[in-house]
Amino acid sequence: xxIEETAAAAARTYAAQRPELERLTKLFxxxxxxxxxxxxxxxxSITGRTKSVESFAAKAARTIVAADGETVAxxxxxLTEITDQIGVRVVTYLRGDxxxxxxxxxxxxxxxxxxxxxxxxxxxxxFGYSSRHLLVAPDPLKPLPAAYAELKGRTASVQxxxxxxxxxxxxxxxxxxxxxxxxxxxxxxxxxxxLAAGLLELADxxxxxxxxxxxxxxxxxxVPSGQDDPRISSADLATFLxxxxxxxxxxxxxxxxxxxxxxxxxxxxxxxxxxxxxxxxDLAGINARMGYRHPPAAVRxxxxxxxxxxxxxxxxxxxxxHREGALRARLEKLRA
Numbered sequence: 001x002x003i004e005e006t007a008a009a010a011a012r013t014y015a016a017q018r019p020e021l022e023r024l025t026k027l028f029x030x031x032x033x034x035x036x037x038x039x040x041x042x043x044x045s046i047t048g049r050t051k052s053v054e055s056f057a058a059k060a061a062r063t064i065v066a067a068d069g070e071t072v073a074x075x076x077x078x079l080t081e082i083t084d085q086i087g088v089r090v091v092t093y094l095r096g097d098x099x100x101x102x103x104x105x106x107x108x109x110x111x112x113x114x115x116x117x118x119x120x121x122x123x124x125x126x127f128g129y130s131s132r133h134l135l136v137a138p139d140p141l142k143p144l145p146a147a148y149a150e151l152k153g154r155t156a157s158v159q160x161x162x163x164x165x166x167x168x169x170x171x172x173x174x175x176x177x178x179x180x181x182x183x184x185x186x187x188x189x190x191x192x193x194x195l196a197a198g199l200l201e202l203a204d205x206x207x208x209x210x211x212x213x214x215x216x217x218x219x220x221x222x223v224p225s226g227q228d229d230p231r232i233s234s235a236d237l238a239t240f241l242x243x244x245x246x247x248x249x250x251x252x253x254x255x256x257x258x259x260x261x262x263x264x265x266x267x268x269x270x271x272x273x274x275x276x277x278x279x280x281x282d283l284a285g286i287n288a289r290m291g292y293r294h295p296p297a298a299v300r301x302x303x304x305x306x307x308x309x310x311x312x313x314x315x316x317x318x319x320x321x322h323r324e325g326a327l328r329a330r331l332e333k334l335r336a
Contacts, residue, residue: 024150095208097249137155238256249298304330
């Protein structure tokens, strides 16, 4: 068959398989979300897409010039060689969190490719597109939760960006691919895009510095307890944990509310009680036994401490029903 015929046949097969791929894409999104939530990573959003038939067909039809000068197909077997059929995007608040997400994913997945486009651009002495691209599949040597068993052997392209990198990339893509740029204006617009990329990188660094200074200033800070709700408020808990675990990242806002509910189930309704509990245990030792490759977020540090102290009682709490298996595995590690 000709290159065009091979590409067309692959596109027809892909079109028939796409509904199943859409379902698997949703599973990948759920799995990545569960991994990052369990690790306490603070992110803005986790989304995904299944490659469109049109996009697949165009990619399958690409050609290259071989060493002998002959034009050949870029993909001999498009259905297996086009690896971005399933795509997942994680947007974080800060650039440093992109590294943390990549490390969490590499713990669970086999990583076949890892390209940091921002570093590649920087090595060229330029500002511009910044995004980290991973090609992953579930690691066959690690246990895969039953709910995600169908992902075994499946690959996904995972794109990691900070929210400022995402804003630049989306706007740049919209202008370049959906707008019409007069030839005489292209150099000036290129310059302006470069300037904007540099400013956003600077803003990312400043936001990181702001976060780090705020966390450092929270050590020992006293927070008033609320009188109307028996739970420790999310805001109070966030301030307290930032001071308690200064090396930890901030957690997602909803995670503070969630673990406050677990504290209520344990009968801990004040920061004084929580302070006494944490002072009675070896927090550094707990963290060392968990062996994290990246600093876990504040709520995860508290979660580990409560698991270490209360064991099976903590696992059995109503608010932990959705993760009993994961907690048991972590408890075994803590007690090893």
